[in-house]
Amino acid sequence: xxxxxxxxxxxxxxxxxxxxxxxxxxxxxxxxxxxxxxxxxxxxxxxxxxxxxxxxxxxxxxxxxxxxxxxxxxxxxxxxxxxxxxxxxxxxxxxxxxxxx
Amino acid sequence: xxxxxxxxxxxxxxxxxxxxxxxxxxxxxxxxxxxxxxxxxxxxxxxxxxxxxxxxxxxxxxxxxxxxxxxxxxxxxxxxxxxxxxxxxxxxxxxxxxxxxxxxxxxxxxxxxxxxxxxxxxxxxxxxxxxxxxxxxxxxxxxxxxxxxxxxxxxxxxxxxxxxxxxxxxxxxxxxxxxxxxxxxxxxxxxxxxxxxxxxxxxxxxxxxxxxxxxxxxxxxxxxxxxxxxxxxxxxxxxxxxxxxxxxxxxxxxxxxxxxxxxxxxxxxxxxxxxxxxxxxxxxxxxxxxxxxxxxxxxxxxxxxxxxxxxxxxxxxxxxxxxxxxxxxxxxxxxxxxxxxxxxxxxxxxxxxx
Numbered sequence: 001x002x003x004x005x006x007x008x009x010x011x012x013x014x015x016x017x018x019x020x021x022x023x024x025x026x027x028x029x030x031x032x033x034x035x036x037x038x039x040x041x042x043x044x045x046x047x048x049x050x051x052x053x054x055x056x057x058x059x060x061x062x063x064x065x066x067x068x069x070x071x072x073x074x075x076x077x078x079x080x081x082x083x084x085x086x087x088x089x090x091x092x093x094x095x096x097x098x099x100x101x
Numbered sequence: 102x103x104x105x106x107x108x109x110x111x112x113x114x115x116x117x118x119x120x121x122x123x124x125x126x127x128x129x130x131x132x133x134x135x136x137x138x139x140x141x142x143x144x145x146x147x148x149x150x151x152x153x154x155x156x157x158x159x160x161x162x163x164x165x166x167x168x169x170x171x172x173x174x175x176x177x178x179x180x181x182x183x184x185x186x187x188x189x190x191x192x193x194x195x196x197x198x199x200x201x202x203x204x205x206x207x208x209x210x211x212x213x214x215x216x217x218x219x220x221x222x223x224x225x226x227x228x229x230x231x232x233x234x235x236x237x238x239x240x241x242x243x244x245x246x247x248x249x250x251x252x253x254x255x256x257x258x259x260x261x262x263x264x265x266x267x268x269x270x271x272x273x274x275x276x277x278x279x280x281x282x283x284x285x286x287x288x289x290x291x292x293x294x295x296x297x298x299x300x301x302x303x304x305x306x307x308x309x310x311x312x313x314x315x316x317x318x319x320x321x322x323x324x325x326x327x328x329x330x331x332x333x334x335x336x337x338x339x340x341x342x343x344x345x346x347x348x349x350x351x352x353x354x355x356x357x358x359x360x361x362x363x364x365x366x367x368x369x370x371x372x373x374x375x376x377x378x379x380x381x382x383x384x385x386x387x388x389x390x391x392x393x394x395x396x397x398x399x400x401x402x403x404x405x406x407x408x409x410x411x412x413x414x415x416x417x418x419x420x421x422x423x424x425x426x427x428x429x430x431x432x433x434x435x436x437x438x439x440x441x442x443x444x445x446x447x448x449x450x451x452x453x454x455x
Contacts, residue, residue: 004357004359004389005385005388005389005416006354006359006362006382006385006386006389007354007355007357007359007389009354009382009385010351010352010354010355010362011354011355013351014320014321014351014355017320017321018321020289027411027412028412029381029411029412029413029415029416030385030412031412031415031416031419032419034446036411036412036415038411038412081446083441083444
């Protein structure tokens with residue numbers, strides 16, 4: 001498959017813009033089909049909390065799963081590496097990082 | 102109720118009043134939380150103006166300016182409000198001061214022209230209209246259409262003056278629709294946003310921002326051809342709008358038209374040489390086209406602007422590695438690991454070439 005990092009990068013940008021994520025503290029890059037997403041993960045506007053803590057965390061975890069899937073479905077994407085300061089993936093599950101407490 | 106029928110400020114039927122009222126309530130709540138946000142005060146002023154409360158609007162625009170005295174949009178809003186309230190001297194003072202700061206802004210000359218017409222000073226109005234035509238071809242075309250500009254001269258009579266006098270309100274309403282457009286766009290209501298931005302652009306077709314915002318919403322919707330058209334329109338109005346070229350480049354990228362994307366990103370970088378993100382994207386384009394030396398040079402530039410630009414450094418390391426420039430690749434990978442020691446990917450890459 002023709003893999004062009006700029007095309008992938010443009011697609012990731014659009015995925016983020018179309019999401020309910022506040023991406024103001026996220027940066028992302030594309031290196032030979034591998035996507036790096038770095039920074040603090042926050043939900044945007046109306047989605048930024050309001051339920052109980054557990055519900056909110058579950059919602060953010062679902063959003064992260066969905067984001068990962070969307071990015072992986074972009075043609076040419078080989079892998080997605082998240083380096084978030086407030087969330088991490090352990091045994092396939094998204095959980096809040098302790099340092100962000 | 103589905104129409105605004107208040108004072109002389111309101112002039113058309115069929116506005117989505119419920120939406121505007123809802124926004125008004127939300128902005129008021131936000132102001133309670135952030136009373137010192139000048140943009141919230143300015144936005145509330147626009148809403149009050151459209152709702153037909155000029156005194157309330159004046160107080161909000163003034164509040165915005167007391168928070169941030171250099172807030173140009175609030176200054177202009179206040180100036181137009183004074184025109185509407187027939188407080189000519191205060192309006193004139195604002196626009197003369199603005200035109201001194203921005204002598205090439207045709208719209209300011211145009212507004213002063215309208216103000217002079219409304220205060221019975223046709224000669225001064227002619228001077229300003231002429232200056233507006235010298236600032237941007239749009240005004241020459243516009244006055245030509247309205248019959249005010251003929252054979253290189255300003256021609257004013259009662260009928261033409263009447264047409265021009267009506268126009269000043271367009272600014273306010275255009276700003277208002279643009280603000281509502283941005284507001285609903287943030288909520289993901291892109292169809293409503295398009296409607297509002299189109300209204301804004303129709304009222305003030307020479308404002309690049311309205312076309313740029315339209316372009317962004319079309320981009321969001323996936324209507325790429327329309328997005329391109331609007332970004333191009335914005336660039337026609339303001340050829341120095343570097344982010345317009347960047348946005349065009351992203352759209353071309355989505356359409357896999359990378360040659361065009363490259364051309365646009367090169368221009369974006371030329372216009373915004375201090376924006377590392379654009380340099381990074383240009384580097385990706387060069388790299389995709391196997392112009393590796395150019396890609397390396399662009400990544401180095403991005404890193405000179407922002408030495409913590411992690412992805413730029415990873416891309417640089419990978420490019421060096423692919424060029425078999427092992428020492429340079431190792432150097433970049435080590436720098437990355439100093440900042441992010443748990444970056445296993447980079448660690449593996451470093452181990453492979455050590």
